[in-house]
Structures are given as structure tokens and as C-alpha cells.
Amino acid sequence: MLVLGKVALGLGATLAMCTAYVFHEGVIRVDVDEHHRGGEHVHFWVPATTVSAGMRLARLAPQHPLEQAAEQVKPYLPVLRTLAKELQKYPDAEFIDVTDPEQHVHIATVNGKLQIDVSGDDETVHVQVPVETLMDVADRFEDAARSAREEDWRVGHAKHSAVFDSE
Amino acid sequence: MNLSIRGFLKSAALLALAACALAPVAGLARAATDTDQWIHIRVTSKDAKGEVVRINVPIELAAKVLPAINKDQLHDGKVRIDSAHMEDVDLRVILDAVRTAKDGEYVTVQSNENNVRVSKSNGVLYIYVTDKEHAKKAAKEDAAKGAKASEAVETKVEIKVPMKVVDALFSAGKDELDLVAALRALSAHGDTELVTVKDAENDVHIWIDSKNTAE
Numbered sequence: 012m013l014v015l016g017k018v019a020l021g022l023g024a025t026l027a028m029c030t031a032y033v034f035h036e037g038v039i040r041v042d043v044d045e046h047h048r049g050g051e052h053v054h055f056w057v058p059a060t061t062v063s064a065g066m067r068l069a070r071l072a073p074q075h076p077l078e079q080a081a082e083q084v085k086p087y088l089p090v091l092r093t094l095a096k097e098l099q100k101y102p103d104a105e106f107i108d109v110t111d112p113e114q115h116v117h118i119a120t121v122n123g124k125l126q127i128d129v130s131g132d133d134e135t136v137h138v139q140v141p142v143e144t145l146m147d148v149a150d151r152f153e154d155a156a157r158s159a160r161e162e163d164w165r166v167g168h169a170k171h172s173a174v175f176d177s178e
Numbered sequence: 179m180n181l182s183i184r185g186f187l188k189s190a191a192l193l194a195l196a197a198c199a200l201a202p203v204a205g206l207a208r209a210a211t212d213t214d215q216w217i218h219i220r221v222t223s224k225d226a227k228g229e230v231v232r233i234n235v236p237i238e239l240a241a242k243v244l245p246a247i248n249k250d251q252l253h254d255g256k257v258r259i260d261s262a263h264m265e266d267v268d269l270r271v272i273l274d275a276v277r278t279a280k281d282g283e284y285v286t287v288q289s290n291e292n293n294v295r296v297s298k299s300n301g302v303l304y305i306y307v308t309d310k311e312h313a314k315k316a317a318k319e320d321a322a323k324g325a326k327a328s329e330a331v332e333t334k335v336e337i338k339v340p341m342k343v344v345d346a347l348f349s350a351g352k353d354e355l356d357l358v359a360a361l362r363a364l365s366a367h368g369d370t371e372l373v374t375v376k377d378a379e380n381d382v383h384i385w386i387d388s389k390n391t392a393e
Contacts, residue, residue: 090247097236097242103390104234105232107234110230110231111223111227
């Protein structure tokens with residue numbers, strides 16, 4: 012009985028630690044409601060850690076989709092990184108608010124999360140992303156871009172060596 | 179029983195330790211202080227839709243992000259001015275003359291089209307422009323359409339710039355404006371009104387204070 016109790020406690024502790032780790036970066040929340048007939052309603056939330064983990068897994072894919080994406084977003088990575096780093100200093104602030112009769116756009120940070128709300132006649136969109144996740148995304152893209160560069164260098168070096176050896 | 183309680187306490191202590199270790203780093207990040215300066219931009223449209231745009235940006239954030247943007251004329255937080263558009267006007271010399279001159283009114287133009295007034299007082303440059311031409315054009319258009327003449331509204335522009343900010347702006351070198359240096363100088367200057375534009379279509383208001391929300 013005592014052993015079972017210890018095992019249960021061990022499992023419980025492991026589960027609690029895993030849960031704490033998965034949620035330590037917070038949750039990404041997306042709500043989309045289309046107000047027309049047959050409109051879609053999308054509501055989901057995912058632990059922010061899964062984005063980082065997902066991007067790590069994507070690097071293992073044979074077509075290297077993350078490396079390709081990293082090449083495209085490379086010019087914007089310094090801005091994303093700096094913005095994410097600086098936004099951490101403003102955990103509760105309003106940045107942009109646009110109001111007109113058709114829609115209302117609001118961009119702010121709330122409790123350390125970047126919150127984008129768009130309320131219109133046609134649809135309502137609410138997105139909430141922990142600022143820290145933006146840093147992670149920038150990190151993962153930078154890693155991918157770096158490894159793509161290293162791979163290019165390796166391929167180029169191998170070709171050069173082959174030519175040199177044949178001569 | 180005692181053993182299981184001790185085990186439970188050990189696990190609880192372990193959990194508490196883990197929770198502390200894994201607490202969100204964001205919460206520990208340095209929060210902005212109340213003394214941080216913010217640039218506020220508010221644009222209010224006067225048309226029937228009544229669109230309102232409010233933008234609030236911490237100066238520190240803008241000063242850090244701007245150097246990361248390298249596009250077109252903007253590089254390392256500096257904007258390259260196309261010297262071809264300067265029409266042989268040496269802005270640096272003019273500004274130097276304004277800086278070293280005593281406080282007073284430097285330019286006063288009063289005409290049927292515009293009123294322009296440029297003055298300096300206590301290290302702050304003031305520029306007031308009233309454009310009457312726009313109101314006249316609107317009145318002519320109303321007359322051409324046969325519509326009842328709408329209330330003629332002149333365009334009024336009021337710009338207030340601390341000279342230290344102007345100095346910082348032109349500190350980069352020839353043909354360049356140092357936006358980051360200007361932002362830092364603005365931040366050091368404290369709460370101030372910068373630009374007010376009022377015309378028939380919009381009201382634009384740009385100012386700096388330490389509040390993180392628009393008025």
C-alpha cells in the first residue's frame with residue numbers, strides 16, 4: 012500500500028511538473044466569430060510552449076519548411092526580437108486603438124500577453140499571445156536560418172573539395 | 179503513516195520548488211516605470227463616420243526598435259534625406275543660426291493664402307501655419323456643384339519642437355536625420371505638446387507624456 016502511495020505521489024508530482032512546464036509560458040488564445048449566416052466560430056487555446064516545441068519538431072521535417080520560412084522572414088527577425096524584448100517591459104499597456112462605425116481594432120498588452128482585438132460587423136477576432144512566445148518564435152527562426160546557412164556552407168565546401176580533389 | 183506524510187511533504191516541497199523555478203519569466207521582467215515617456219498620436223476624423231485613431235508608443239521602445247528596421251531610406255535609426263529635394267538649402271546652417279539667435283519671432287508671413295509664424299522662446303522652436311487656400315478651394319468646389327457653401331475651415335498647424343531635439347535630429351551628419359537621438363532628446367525633455375493640426379477633415383494631435391494611455 013505504501014509503495015503504491017509513493018508511486019502515485021511520484022506520478023502526481025511528475026504530472027504536476029509537466030503541467031507546470033507546459034503552461035509556464037502561458038496560453039495562446041484565438042477566438043474568431045463570423046457574424047453572417049453559416050459563419051464559422053473558431054475558439055481554441057494552446058499552451059505557448061507547444062509553439063516552440065512544434066517549431067523544433069518542424070526542423071526535423073525532410074523538406075525543411077522552417078528553414079525556408081526562416082529565409083523569408085529573416086529581414087524582420089531583428090525587429091520581432093527587439094519588439095518582443097521591449098514589450099516585456101510593458102506588460103499592461105494600450106498601443107493602438109482604431110474606432111470607426113464598422114469596426115474597432117485594439118492592440119494592447121494585458122498581463123504580459125499581446126492582445127489583438129478586432130470587432131467588426133462581419134466578424135470578431137480576438138488573439139492573445141504571451142510576449143515571451145514571440146521571443147521564442149524569433150529564436151527558433153534564427154536557429155533555422157543559421158542552420159540553413161551552415162548547410163549551404165557545407166554543401167559549397169564539399170563541392171569545392173570534390174573539384175579540388177579531381178584536379 | 180508517518181512515512182507517507184513525510185513523503186507527501188517532500189513531494190509538496192518539491193512541487194513548490196518546481197513551481198517557483200518555472201514561474202513565468204515575463205512576470206520577473208522589468209516593468210516599465212511611471213517615468214517612461216510615451217508618444218501619443220490621436221487622429222480624429224470630422225466626417226460622418228467619426229473615425230478615431232489612437233496610437234501610444236513608449237519612446238524607449240521606439241528608440242530600440244527603430245535601429246532594427248533597415249528599409250528604404252531608414253537605416254540604423256537614421257533617415258537619409260535625398261539632397262536633391264533640399265533645393266540647395268543648407269538646413270544645418272539655418273538651424274545653427276536659429277539656435278544661436280536670441281529668443282524672438284523670426285518669420286512672420288501674412289498673405290491671402292497663408293499665415294506663417296516661426297519663433298523661438300526658452301529653447302523651444304514654435305511654428306504656426308494657417309492655410310487659407312484649402313478653405314477657399316472647398317468653397318469654390320461647393321459653388322461649382324451648386325451646393326450650399328459649407329463652413330470654410332482653415333487648416334491650422336502648430337508645431338512645437340525643443341531645440342535640443344532639433345539638434346539631436348541633425349546630429350547624424352550630412353543628409354541624415356538621427357531619429358533615435360531625437361527620440362532620446364524628446365524623452366529627456368519631459369511632457370510636451372508637439373504637433374496639432376486642425377482642418378476640415380481631421381484633427382491630429384501628437385504629444386508626449388508619461389501616461390501609457392491616450393487622453
